[in-house]
Amino acid sequence: MIEKLKTPYMIGFVLIVLFAVAMIAYGAWLNETSEHQIVERMESRTIPLQGAKVQAREIYPRLMLETINLYSEEMADAVALIDGRVEQIYVSKNSDVRRGQVIFTLVNDDIPIKIEQAESSIARAEAQLANARNNFARYTRLRDRNATSAEKFDEAQANFRASEAALREAQAVKEQLLVQSARQDVIAPIDGEVLILYRQQGAYVQAGTPIALVGNFERLFFSMPVDDRHAQRLTVGTEARLSFTNSQILRKAYDTEYAAGNRGDEEIFSVRVREIMPALNEPATLRKVVWEVDNRVGLLEQQAYSGAVLKSTRPRNCLAVPLAAMTDSKRNAAFVVTAQGTIERRLITTGADDGDYIEVLSGLKEGETVITSAAEGLEDGMKVTVTLIGGEG
Secondary structure (H helix, E strand, O other): HHEEEHHHHHHHHHHHHHHHHHOOOOOHHHHHHHHHHHHHHHHHHOOEEEEEEEEEEEOEEEEEEEEEEOOOOOEEEOOOOOOEEEEEEEOOOOEEEEOOOEEEEOOHHHHHHHHHHHHHHHHHHHHHHHHHHHHHHHHHHHHHHOOOHHHHHHHHHHHHHHHHHHHHHHOOOHHHHHHHHHHHHOOOOEEEEEEEEEEOOOEEOOOOEEEEEOOOEEEEEEEEEEEEEHHHHOOOOOOEEEEOOOHHHOOOOOOOOOOOOOOOOOOOOOEEEEEEEOOOOOOOOOEEEEEEEEEOOOOOOOOOOEEEEEEEOOEEEEEEEHHOOOHHHHOOEEEEEEOOEEEEEEEOOOEEEEOEEEEEEEEEOOEEEEOOOOOOOOOOOOOEEEEHHHHOO
């Protein structure tokens, strides 16, 4: 009886175990199948990106300059040439002046008195000379008649020569005083604009004291070191355009006047190569290039400026890609699309850029496709579908 009762329980237990095993097996199979499908889907998945062809283009190379120091070759002090008091000022700050123009008048009260004294000395010397001349003429006649001694004749002649010298000396003193009197007028040393007035009316100055600073900022200059391989692309007279990335050009150290027609901080300045040192026909690995800036609009001054952009006016035909293809700020790598439709990060050598495209010196071939989408998250081997920007073929 007991055996008969055990049999159904055993059968049920076995069925339960078999069902559990089947469920476990089915779950394992389902899990494996799902993972396989996921892997297959991941492997077959492609990422949509934008890209561009590597091709020859004309670019206008630009150079970003952190700082440039502009200087003028025409700045000079108007200097007092005598001691005196400032009696009159004929100009004000920012006045335009011409070389030789009187801008200050000094007064030295001693000079008129000394000139009068010199004139008196000249009058006395002229009178003494007249007497000495008459005396010398008389002794000359007496000597011709053998009516005087040689000693008296020589004495008369010596007095005459001494009187001539005394008159010349008195006249020279007056001439020197007249020169000093003329120096009471302080003149502009160059053509330009009055930048600073160092002294005011009534001030006393000594000879050699600067009274005003005059400068001409219509032409400014700056220099920069250039590697020889880049300098060889330049010649004296090569033209470019200079601009700035901020509005700091409106801040002035000397507060000079603006010229009519300027475009404010949007102004683009014409520049040209004035000098290359050493000369291009001399061996050197580094050269100094001096640029001349056309500043007739009056926006720039002699001072340092940051955020300068120097851009060539002559196009350069070269292999180029968009700047967006660069993976980082070093600009020496890009993601390239392979024949299998995957991407690989490739080291490249780049040159100049124009703000949109960058010159490729090595590492890429014409016709290859580079990724221009953001490089963040991209890895070698990823499959991609690329849409060429700008409708490139």
